[in-house]
Amino acid sequence: MTYELHYWPTIQGRGEFVRLALEDAGATYVDVARQDDGENVLMDRLHAGPHPSFAPPFLVDGERVIGQTANILLHLGPKLGLSPSDEAGRLWVNQMQLTIADLVAEAHDVHHPVGMGLYYEDQKSEAARRAVEFREQRIGKFLSWFETILSRAPEGGWLTGAAMTYADLSLFQAVEGLRYAFPHTMKRLEPRLERVVAVRDAVAVRPRIQAYLASPRRLAFSTDDIFRDYPELDPVKG
Amino acid sequence: MTYELHYWPTIQGRGEFVRLALEDAGATYVDVARQDDGENVLMDRLHAGPHPSFAPPFLVDGERVIGQTANILLHLGPKLGLSPSDEAGRLWVNQMQLTIADLVAEAHDVHHPVGMGLYYEDQKSEAARRAVEFREQRIGKFLSWFETILSRAPEGGWLTGAAMTYADLSLFQAVEGLRYAFPHTMKRLEPRLERVVAVRDAVAVRPRIQAYLASPRRLAFSTDDIFRDYPELDPVKG
Numbered sequence: 001m002t003y004e005l006h007y008w009p010t011i012q013g014r015g016e017f018v019r020l021a022l023e024d025a026g027a028t029y030v031d032v033a034r035q036d037d038g039e040n041v042l043m044d045r046l047h048a049g050p051h052p053s054f055a056p057p058f059l060v061d062g063e064r065v066i067g068q069t070a071n072i073l074l075h076l077g078p079k080l081g082l083s084p085s086d087e088a089g090r091l092w093v094n095q096m097q098l099t100i101a102d103l104v105a106e107a108h109d110v111h112h113p114v115g116m117g118l119y120y121e122d123q124k125s126e127a128a129r130r131a132v133e134f135r136e137q138r139i140g141k142f143l144s145w146f147e148t149i150l151s152r153a154p155e156g157g158w159l160t161g162a163a164m165t166y167a168d169l170s171l172f173q174a175v176e177g178l179r180y181a182f183p184h185t186m187k188r189l190e191p192r193l194e195r196v197v198a199v200r201d202a203v204a205v206r207p208r209i210q211a212y213l214a215s216p217r218r219l220a221f222s223t224d225d226i227f228r229d230y231p232e233l234d235p236v237k238g
Numbered sequence: 239m240t241y242e243l244h245y246w247p248t249i250q251g252r253g254e255f256v257r258l259a260l261e262d263a264g265a266t267y268v269d270v271a272r273q274d275d276g277e278n279v280l281m282d283r284l285h286a287g288p289h290p291s292f293a294p295p296f297l298v299d300g301e302r303v304i305g306q307t308a309n310i311l312l313h314l315g316p317k318l319g320l321s322p323s324d325e326a327g328r329l330w331v332n333q334m335q336l337t338i339a340d341l342v343a344e345a346h347d348v349h350h351p352v353g354m355g356l357y358y359e360d361q362k363s364e365a366a367r368r369a370v371e372f373r374e375q376r377i378g379k380f381l382s383w384f385e386t387i388l389s390r391a392p393e394g395g396w397l398t399g400a401a402m403t404y405a406d407l408s409l410f411q412a413v414e415g416l417r418y419a420f421p422h423t424m425k426r427l428e429p430r431l432e433r434v435v436a437v438r439d440a441v442a443v444r445p446r447i448q449a450y451l452a453s454p455r456r457l458a459f460s461t462d463d464i465f466r467d468y469p470e471l472d473p474v475k476g
Contacts, residue, residue: 113347
């Protein structure tokens with residue numbers, strides 16, 4: 001069974017949350033748009049069939065085509081052994097994933113507050129205004145929420161306790177992205193986010209994740225991506 | 239079985255998507271924050287327990303507390319007879335619901351591009367810039383996507399064909415909100431959105447929805463809500 005992941009070929013973006021799950025599980029998959037002519041295949045497939053996706057990423061799993069990052073993970077979780085076996089547990093993991101999706105959308109909008117069709121250079125002053133609230137309130141609010149969850153979870157150190165789920169992988173990715181884009185803010189916040197950082201560290205040393213991060217399949221963070229390192233949006237003294 | 243819906247008491251907001259599902263199904267529920275002292279109950283409950291929600295709405299269903307609008311509907315769908323009986327169908331409905339959630343988030347950010355903690359009056363010029371892309375590109379792109387889905391669906395007129403799901407109710411709410419906030423843009427777009435408008439109309443005449451819309455439980459749209467009627471953001475000639 002080979003999964004087809006369809007996502008923009010030059011950034012981590014939202015596709016990375018799916019990629020981390022596939023990599024951690026050792027699943028066989030093709031990152032379609034990174035193959036020859038793959039971006040055309042992606043574009044054709046995006047709008048085709050009875051279940052078109054509004055935007056990448058989407059996953060082709062046999063006859064099925066599934067879009068929306070959190071929805072793809074909801075589908076993959078049980079198949080990859082990355083979600084709880086009970087329905088209540090799966091919904092709870094989905095709830096955490098959706099909250100990470102909200103954080104990711106806000107991280108994007110910090111550098112594109114006026115319009116995704118405009119360049120950052122055309123909305124720098126608006127971005128500077130928006131970044132204040134994001135770094136002074138929102139990042140801390142989101143990550144403290146996860147810290148609270150970890151403090152109340154059953155023993156084991158993961159968001160649901162003893163077993164890692166795709167939400168832990170996604171939290172890893174969120175922390176990595178925020179460290180890249182808001183290094184000063186994260187340095188200030190992390191001392192109060194011991195458990196969140198421990199999840200990040202525990203994901204980073206999983207053998208398949210470690211191999212993946214060292215491979216060319218893991219693209220670097222960049223200022224074309226969702227998380228962007230623009231120093232003016234994260235001054236030394238925030 | 240009485241459900242407890244927890245949401246801000248003075249706006250439709252994201253809670254409305256859950257409310258429409260409960261109302262259409264004739265479910266017994268309490269809109270907690272609209273009761274005496276209910277907002278305090280909501281705030282206490284929001285942060286309590288092993289599964290706190292990041293923000294309202296959240297649903298209390300017996301012992302379970304479930305947050306994130308799309309996740310609440312994923313849970314309620316099968317119980318209320320508002321989602322397909324097969325897992326593939328349920329994920330497809332979830333995918334459409336998540337795309338409506340994206341549309342709703344963008345509709346909100348049009349009037350709050352710089353920060354949700356600031357007043358609209360403090361970000362009017364940024365809002366005016368952001369509104370251009372939203373009304374000229376994004377609304378049409380989102381609603382055309384639904385129009386395409388309806389054109390490819392099995393016969394029946396609903397998003398999945400013969401049976402209405404909560405995604406149809408949510409599409410109704412999105413169209414209503416957009417008509418309120420962007421009346422000129424919608425007037426221009428609707429001639430090409432025949433099937434979407436037909437879903438909106440078919441929802442509006444469902445007996446329980448009709449009764450709900452005429453009741454005091456249905457709050458009016460307002461400029462304190464997600465969809466806001468600011469004429470400067472939707473000029474006559476967009």
